[in-house]
Amino acid sequence: MFRSVMLKWLPLKHFKNEYFLQAAETGKDYTKILWNNKRHLSVSSISFKKRKSSEEKAVENQGKRVIRYAPKAGTEVVGIWRNMTVQEIANVLKKDVDHVFKALEFADKNSDTYYKEDTVIHNPQIIRDVIKISGCRFRIIARPDEDIDKEQNKDAVPAPPAPPEALRPRPPVVCVMGHVDHGKTTLLDALRDTSVVDTEFGGITQHIGAFEVTLPSGERATFLDTPGHAAFGAMRSRGARCTDVVVLVVAADDGVMAQTLESVRMARAADVPILVAINKIDKPGVNIDKTLRSLAQHGLLCEALGGDVQAIAVSALKRLHLDTLVEALILQAQLMDLKADPGGYVEGVVIEAFVDPRTGKQATILVQRGTLRKGCVIVAGNGWAKVRVLQNSAGLSVESASPATPVLVMGWRELPSAGDTVLEVESEKRANEVMRWRHNQRMKEKQESDLEAINIKESEHQAIYKQKLAQKRSLGRFRTRQEGPRQKMIQEDDHPTLSVIVKGDVDGSVEAILDILETYDDHERVRLELVSYGVGQVTPNDVEVAQAFNAIIYAFNVECPPGVARDARAAGVQLAQHNVIYKLVDAVRDQLSARLPRRRHEEPLGEANVLQQFHVSEGKKKVPVAGCRCVKGSLVRNALYRVVRGQDVVYEGKLASMKHLKEEVTTIKRDMECGLRFEDPNFIMQPGDTVVCYKMVDVSSTTSWDPGF
CATH class of the missing domain: 2.40.30.10 (Translation factors)
Structure with a gap:
């Protein structure tokens, strides 16, 4: 029931703070009103009790309809967020806590909650009502302190070390290293009864491989086969960093070579024990003592000469003394007491990454902690995956992979790089957050490097400008003429240039080729420009880019679809396919030499x-x-x-x-x-x-x- 009353006009400030206007009508009724844009007052209820004091305690609604105050346009706008505390509301309103308590008595009158300064208000409607009652408008913002925390903690990081009671024994990870053509792959073939060496192009290993081998004693071990060619130094270093024992293969007929010494340096840098396997003892006229003395000259003193490094003479081709080598490996692993935590989140390292034309993006991962299962969400470098398929080194599908187990993972959204650390995260949403954070970090680093280059260019430009300005001022009224018409100011760069596009079968091979191209130092005579690179087959996009930049496509160990090859020929794009890395480098050298003037x-x-x-x-x-x-x-x-x-x-x-x-x-x-x-x-x-x-x-x-x- 509504009735008209005579109202006593009060100041607007009083109206905002007290929420009541006193009626001039005879009697002591107080009425709740709504102030609208037309400066009219409308009565909504006449059944309120008399205020007991200036600080009202509670308003009894008694089933009557209540109309809340709507702030006028142009009033102050404050930012609010979810789950604010009473103190946070007071801070954004720039008022004391008592004011918020008063507003809450009206905004949350149907609740028995006892509010304190640190009470969290989970109902967002109550927060909005308090802001309106206070005469302000609001906008939704993110929690300020959460922004800082998320910026600092968005990246995925390894978990703390596991407690000793959670550790379980694990197989050793053995990295086979040495000079090219010293018999590393042949030795692995003898241990696992395979013939990988027969399938390698040029008779040399050009990929890093991870294999799980069951030794004759029944013990399991994971072997990493690294290339011995000088071009694959990054692969050897990566293998040494994620291994427990390094088996240094030295050919008895060749002795200590360049990559032998490099392997020793990498093993020492990774702080892993070294076990020497002197191979090819079946060849006539070999001198094992000479090889041992040569190793001692470079700081690797074997037991036969009074040192502490085991050296076993073997013949991988004839399978001689392999049991002695296996016993030495098992003994070394037992002395190291290798253990890992099979529970918790997965941690590991990417051994190799590649793109299969039939099954898509794949990566070989060496699990170092936890148990990798189907459905796990993992991040590695710039890529992440929800594991769809797991395959062991024999190509068989498995359900899980325990620590020290190499496994092929399918399901990558973006392909990682070889050597990236693998970490398991809670969900796909979390993986996307990590990818965005890492992308932002890369952009920040690029901006910093670009800013440095811009500053250098700007300083050079300022120096040239000041020099020309001083010369112009020294001439006085005599001005120099422009050299030729304006069109001649734009000059074409006729410096000899070779533009290349690199496509490889695996990320490690592409990395090795790029490392070789970075050593090019004859830019004054002919430039070498890398247009793009990637893993996988040659695509039509590669042909288009090569045509635009007049580049040569170098495909290493990858196929070129017939349709793409036809498009390349039609566009006049040169496509060079190689399966041995030093032949690819020789082809690049020939192209560089061909562009030099006679x-x-x-x-x-x-x-x-x-x-x-x-x-x-x-x-x-x-x-x-x-x-x-x-x-x-x-x-x-x-x-x-x-x-x-x-x-x-x-x-x-x-x-x-x-x-x-x-x-x-x-x-x-x-x-x-x-x-x-x-x-x-x-x-x-x-x-x-x-x-x-x-x-x-x-x-x-x-x-x-x-x-x-």
Whole structure:
């Protein structure tokens, strides 16, 4: 029921703070009103109790309809968020806590909650009502302190070390290292009864492989096979960092080589024990003692010479003494007491990553902690995956992978890089957060590097500008003219350049090729520009990019679909396919050399000694003629000549006449005498001078780049 009343007008400030207006009507009724934009007051209820004091305690609704205060447009806007405390509301309103308590008595009158300063208000409608009652408008924002925490903690990090009671024994991880062609893969084939070495291009290993082997004793071990070629140093370093024991394979016939010493340095840097396997002892004439002494000279003292490094002489091809090597490995693993936590979140390392044209993105992972199962969400570098398929080293599907187990993982959204740390996260949402955070970090690093380059360019520009400005001021009213029309200000870069696109079968191979290309140092003669690179087959996009940049596509160990090959031929794009890394590098060197300008080279033809100088009549004039004998090669009439007197060159030019026995000839052979007259009639030769006959030929230049192998 509503009735009209006479109202006493109060100031707007009083209206906002007290929420009541007093009626001028006879009696002591107070009425709740709504102030609208038309400055009218409307009655909503007349059944309120009289206020007991200036600080009202509670308003009894008694089933009556209540209309809350709506702030007027133009009032202050404050930011609110979910689960605010009473103190946080007071802070954003810039009022004391008592004010919020008063507002809460009206905004949450149907609740028995006893509010304190640190009470969290979970109902967002109550927070909004308190803001409205306080005469302010609101907007939803993120919690300020949460932004800082998320910025610091968005990346996935390894879990703390597991307690000792959670650790369980695990198989050892053994990395086989050494120089190229010393028999590393053959040794692994002998241990696991396979023949991988027969499938390798060029007879060398060009990938890092991870294999789980059951030894004759029944013990299990994981072996990492690393390439021995100089180009794959990054793969060897990666294998040494994630291993427990390094087996250094040294051929008894070759001895210690460059990559042998590099493997020793990497093993020491990773602080892992070394076990030496002296291979190829079946070859005749090998000297094992010489190999041991050579190792000792480089700081690797074996037990036979009084050191603490085990050295076992084996023959991988003939399978000799392999049981002794296995026993030494098992003993070393037992001494190390290798353990890991099979529970908790998964941690590991990416051994290799590649793209299969049929099954998509794949990565070989060595699990180091936890148990990897189907359905796990993992992040690694710039990629993440929800594990769909797990395959062991034999290619069989498995349900889980325990610590020290290599496994092939399928289900990657983005392909990781070899060597990336693998971490398990709670959900796909969390994985996306980690990827965004890492992307932002990369962008920040790129901005910093770009800013540094911009500052350098700006300082160079300022220096040139100040120099030109000083020169302009020194000329006074005399101004220099522009050199040519404005169109000539844009000059094309005609410097010889080789643009390349690299596609590889696995991430490690692409990494090795890029590392080799980074050693190129002959940019002054011909530039080498890397347009793009990637893992997987050659795609139509690669052909388009190559056509735009006039680049050559180098495909290493990958197929090129027939349709893409036809498009490349039609577009005039050169596609070079290789399966041995040093042949690919040789092809790049040849292309660089082909782009160098041809140079003029002096090719000697013959040499003659001057015996006598005399003059002959030619018409009415006397001309000087040198009587010579050819002592080397032959003299050619139309060639170039140089006269050497002592150590000095006194004349260079062409002949005007070459005669033998008064006959004009074109060639003088060795031990023949002749008369030579030069084009310059004023040049007089002397007996004892040496005449050198030569011609200038164009020869191809060769780049000075040395990739190191």
